[in-house]
Every structure is written in C-alpha cells, then in structure tokens.
Amino acid sequence: MQLPPVEFNFVSILAFVIVFGLLVFFHELGHFLLAKRAGILCREFALGMGPKIFSYKKNETEYTVRLLPIGGMVRMAGEDPELEVLRSHMDVGLEFNEANQISKIYTDRNKFPMHATVGALMRHDLVHHLKMSIEIAGDVMEYDVHPKANMIVEGKEVQIAPYDRQFQGKTVGQRFWAIFAGPAANFILAFVAFMVGAMLFGAPSDKALIGEVMPGGPAYEAGLQMGDKILAIDGTPLKDWDHMVSILGASANKKLEMKIERDGSQMVVPVQLGEKGLLNVYQGTEKSLWLSMKAGYDQTARFTGMIFSSLGMLFTGEVGVKDLSGPAGIFTMTSQMAQGGLSMLITWTGFLSINLGIFNLLPIPALDGGRLIFIGVEAVRGKPIDPRKEGMVHVIGFALLMMLILIVTWNDIQRLL
Numbered sequence: 001m002q003l004p005p006v007e008f009n010f011v012s013i014l015a016f017v018i019v020f021g022l023l024v025f026f027h028e029l030g031h032f033l034l035a036k037r038a039g040i041l042c043r044e045f046a047l048g049m050g051p052k053i054f055s056y057k058k059n060e061t062e063y064t065v066r067l068l069p070i071g072g073m074v075r076m077a078g079e080d081p082e083l084e085v086l087r088s089h090m091d092v093g094l095e096f097n098e099a100n101q102i103s104k105i106y107t108d109r110n111k112f113p114m115h116a117t118v119g120a121l122m123r124h125d126l127v128h129h130l131k132m133s134i135e136i137a138g139d140v141m142e143y144d145v146h147p148k149a150n151m152i153v154e155g156k157e158v159q160i161a162p163y164d165r166q167f168q169g170k171t172v173g174q175r176f177w178a179i180f181a182g183p184a185a186n187f188i189l190a191f192v193a194f195m196v197g198a199m200l201f202g203a204p205s206d207k208a209l210i211g212e213v214m215p216g217g218p219a220y221e222a223g224l225q226m227g228d229k230i231l232a233i234d235g236t237p238l239k240d241w242d243h244m245v246s247i248l249g250a251s252a253n254k255k256l257e258m259k260i261e262r263d264g265s266q267m268v269v270p271v272q273l274g275e276k277g278l279l280n281v282y283q284g285t286e287k288s289l290w291l292s293m294k295a296g297y298d299q300t301a302r303f304t305g306m307i308f309s310s311l312g313m314l315f316t317g318e319v320g321v322k323d324l325s326g327p328a329g330i331f332t333m334t335s336q337m338a339q340g341g342l343s344m345l346i347t348w349t350g351f352l353s354i355n356l357g358i359f360n361l362l363p364i365p366a367l368d369g370g371r372l373i374f375i376g377v378e379a380v381r382g383k384p385i386d387p388r389k390e391g392m393v394h395v396i397g398f399a400l401l402m403m404l405i406l407i408v409t410w411n412d413i414q415r416l417l
Contacts, residue, residue, distance in 0.1 A: 015338035016331045017069050019349050021047060023186065023356050024072040030185025031074040031178060032061075038174035041077035041165040048072060060148070060159055070327055076178070078166025080391075085153055092121050094134065094143070101146040102132055107153050126160045168387070172379045179368050179375065186357030187300065193350035195296030201343045202285030203295035208244040209284030217280025222271040225262065227284065232259040241283055252277040299347075303354050311358070326408035365397025 024047055035042050041060055048066035055064045085107050086092070093106030093116030106112050119134035119141075126132075130145040147165070150157040163169040167178070208230040213219050230244055231237065234257050238244050248256075255272045271279070314324075325333070330352065337348040360368040371394075378384045 011338055012331070012335035015345060016334045019334050019345070019352065020069055020330070022189065022349065023353050024048075024069075026185045026189040026353070027182045027356060027360070028072045028074050030181035030183075030188075031076075034181035035074060035076055035167075035178040038170050038178055039165060040167055040170060040174075040178065041159065041161045042074055043077055043159070044073070044075040046073045046075070076167045077161035078163075078168045085151065086121060086124050086126075088121060088123070090121050091118060092134070093118050094132075096143075097146060099144075099146075101144045101149075103146050103149050104157075105132075105145075105149060105151045107151060108155075111152070111155065127163045127166075130162060168384070172375055176372065176375050179371050182368055183357040183360045186353045186360075187304075190303070190350040190353040190357070191296045191300045193296075193346050193353065194299040195292045197343060197346040197350070198292035198295035199287060199289070200346075202287050203291035204241075204283045205286040205291065206240045207284070207286075208238045208241050209286070210279075211282035211284040214280040214282075217278070218271055218273050219279040219281045222258075222269050224258075224260070224269060224271070224279070224281070227262070229261045229284075230258055231261055231266065233257070248273065248277045248279060250277065299350065300354065303351050304358070307355060307358050324408045326405050328409050364401065366394045366401055367397070370394065370397055 028045060028047070032042055032045055043060075044062045044064060046064045046066055048069050049071045050067040052064045053067055055062060057063070086105075090107075091109045093109075093112035094102050095104035095106075095113075095116055097103040104116075106116055112118055117134075117136070119136035122133040122135050122140055124132045126145060126149075130147060131142055132145055133140055133142045135141075145160070147160075147162050149160050151160060152158075167175060170178075210219065210224055210226060210228045210230065212226055213224060233244065233247050233251075236247065238247075251273055252275050253273060254277075255270060258269050258271050260267060260269055273279070334345075334348065337344045361372075362369045363373050364370050374385055374390050
C-alpha cells in the first residue's frame with residue numbers, strides 16, 4: 001500500500017489530536033466506569049498531561065483537559081498517598097449538616113467563614129472511624145464526620161476518602177477489573193472502529209464476489225469485472241469465497257470455465273490461470289451488520305496476532321529499539337493515514353487502539369500490566385505488598401519508560417530528518 005507523503009498542516013494536527021484523544025478517552029473511561037462501579041472515589045478524569053486548560057467538576061469527580069495531548073489519567077483515591085494536612089492542636093473551622101455531622105473542614109485560619117465552629121484539633125480519623133475530637137473553650141467534643149465531607153485546603157475543596165472508598169480498600173477482584181478495564185476498552189474501541197469502517201465502506205463478502213481486478217492478471221485478461229459473482233467453476237457450484245480459493249489453488253496453469261452472474265444475467269467465461277492458481281482480484285465487499293461485526297472481530301484478532309508477533313521479534317532481537325516509533329512517529333503515520341482517506345484513518349485508529357491495549361498490559365512497572373502483577377502477587381500471598389516498596393518500583397519503571405520514549409522519539413526525529 002502506497003502512503004501519501006507527510007504534510008504537517010492543520011488537518012494532520014487535528015487528525016492526531018482526535019485519534020489519540022479517542023484512544024486515551026476510551027482507555028481512561030474503562031478504568032473510570034469499573035472504578036465507579038466498585039465504589040472507588042475518582043477524584044479526577046483527565047485527558048492530556050501537563051497544565052490544566054479546562055476543568056469542570058460534577059458530583060465527586062473533576063473532569064479536566066490538559067495541555068499536552070499525549071496521555072490521560074483517572075486519579076483514584078488511595079492509589080497515591082492521601083493528602084494529609086491535619087495536625088494535632090491546629091486550629092480548624094467546622095461546618096455541620098442537619099445530622100450534626102461535620103460536612104466541611106477549613107484548614108486555613110485566615111479564611112474561616114464567620115459561621116464556622118472554630119476549635120483546636122485533638123484527634124482525628126478520617127479513614128476508618130470518621131471521628132474528630134475538637135477542643136472548644138476548654139471542652140473536648142467528639143463529632144462524627146460525614147463520609148463525603150470536604151476539606152478546604154488553600155481555597156480548594158478536597159473530598160475525604162474513607163477506606164471503603166479508596167482503591168486499596170477494595171477486594172482484589174474489584175481492583176483487578178478497575179485496572180484491566182482500561183486496556184480492555186481499547187480492544188472494544190478497535191472492534192467498533194473496524195466494524196464502523198466495514199459498515200461505511202463494505203466488509204469482505206462470504207460470497208465468491210469479485211472486488212477490484214488487478215491489471216494484467218488472469219481475471220483481467222478474461223474480462224472479469226468488479227461486482228461479478230462466480231457461481232460455478234467447471235460445473236462445480238461454489239459455496240463461498242474460500243471454496244473458490246481452494247479450487248483455484250488446485251488448478252494452477254489450467255483453463256477453467258467460470259459461470260458468473262453480472263447485472264442479473266448469467267454467462268460462462270473461460271479463464272486461463274497462471275502457475276500459482278491466482279485470479280489476481282480482491283475479495284468483493286458488501287454492507288451488512290453481520291458482515292461488519294464479523295469484519296470487526298476478524299481484524300481485531302488479526303492485528304492482535306501481528307502485534308504479538310512483532311513483540312516476539314523484539315525479544316528475540318529480530319527487531320531492535322531503533323525500529324520502534326514514539327509520539328513523533330505516530331503523528332507522522334496518522335498524518336499519512338488522514339491524507340489517505342477516512343477508511344485508512346479508521347483502520348489506523350483501530351490498529352493503534354490495539355497497540356495501546358497490548359502495551360499497557362505488558363508486565364512493566366507503572367503500566368497497567370505491572371500493577372496487575374502486584375495485584376496477582378497479593379492474591380497469591382494473601383496480603384498486599386508494602387505500598388512504599390510498590391510505589392518505588394513504579395517510580396523506577398516510569399523513569400525507565402520515559403527514557404525509552406525519549407529514545408524512540410529521537411529515532412523518529414532522525415527518520416524524519
């Protein structure tokens with residue numbers, strides 16, 4: 001397939017942002033939906049990385065778009081150390097709900113509202129028992145804290161996260177599915193992309209239907225045309241496309257009588273095959289929901305196999321790091337696919353989505369696959385690994401991952417230059 005030359009223009013940039021945004025959105029949506037289903041407090045759903053350029057909060061979650069369109073995240077309570085700003089004997093301002101539970105906790109004395117109850121914090125447990133002991137005018141009072149109470153820190157409200165709302169407070173199974181759902185969503189997106197492409201542009205037909213005819217081949221020389229349906233070969237009725245291919249494969253260098261249907265009329269056409277028994281035609285396409293679903297599954301399975309095969313070659317040394325592509329290479333290919341038309345861009349989107357899903361499932365620290373390994377080890381040994389040790393492993397893995405991205409990006413730049 002001949003790709004058009006790369007053009008760096010508005011269309012290229014827009015195509016990259018839309019395609020990469022779709023991949024990241026569905027990946028993070030998978031995490032988000034399963035985390036919410038498990039009852040985990042999701043503090044932020046972010047598209048992109050770096051500084052925020054858009055922010056909108058609804059219910060418990062802040063939805064943000066960040067400057068760099070190269071990633072995203074769902075920030076779940078308990079995945080990272082929770083914000084700890086409360087200290088013994090510090091002054092706090094409190095607001096209460098109708099049930100006399102603490103609903104808001106102010107930490108900046110200079111910004112306590114006039115109606116707040118002010119006292120010195122003696123003891124607090126905002127994770128397990130949800131209690132606060134406050135000294136007010138020499139008396140120590142203990143209050144219940146509402147499970148969705150907010151702390152106001154530097155003018156910003158931060159919802160507390162009781163243990164049963166934290167990532168680590170959930171079962172092994174719930175945490176596994178919340179992490180696995182991200183890569184799984186990418187496979188679902190790929191299937192949908194391939195299916196939509198097939199619905200728009202046609203899916204390979206099960207019938208012995210001729211698509212594009214290549215010049216100079218046996219079909220071209222015999223006068224066969226796109227849309228011809230081959231009914232029989234040498235008097236043998238054909239069941240489907242595969243049946244036709246098997247007959248042709250066993251008929252190298254033979255002259256065959258093909259009964260075809262064209263525009264409602266039937267005729268017999270003699271065809272002289274070459275030594276490979278090929279007609280040199282593409283498989284015809286049809287538009288139907290069933291064929292589109294089948295094409296979505298077939299292409300997802302085929303590309304998944306291709307990517308795993310390429311990974312195998314990477315580990316055996318047949319493919320080196322110099323052959324890998326990073327964000328710059330993906331941008332270049334996306335630009336070419338966009339210029340090649342919507343059909344190519346949809347296929348490329350599905351292919352990239354599978355790549356992202358498989359890459360995230362690799363057992364590398366800081367990736368979803370690395371986190372699943374830790375969850376699996378916890379399931380086997382019956383207790384979690386020390387969060388500090390796990391966190392250190394992920395930090396080291398992330399640093400190595402960033403080094404790899406820098407290397408492959410440099411390779412991309414060298415290829416472009």
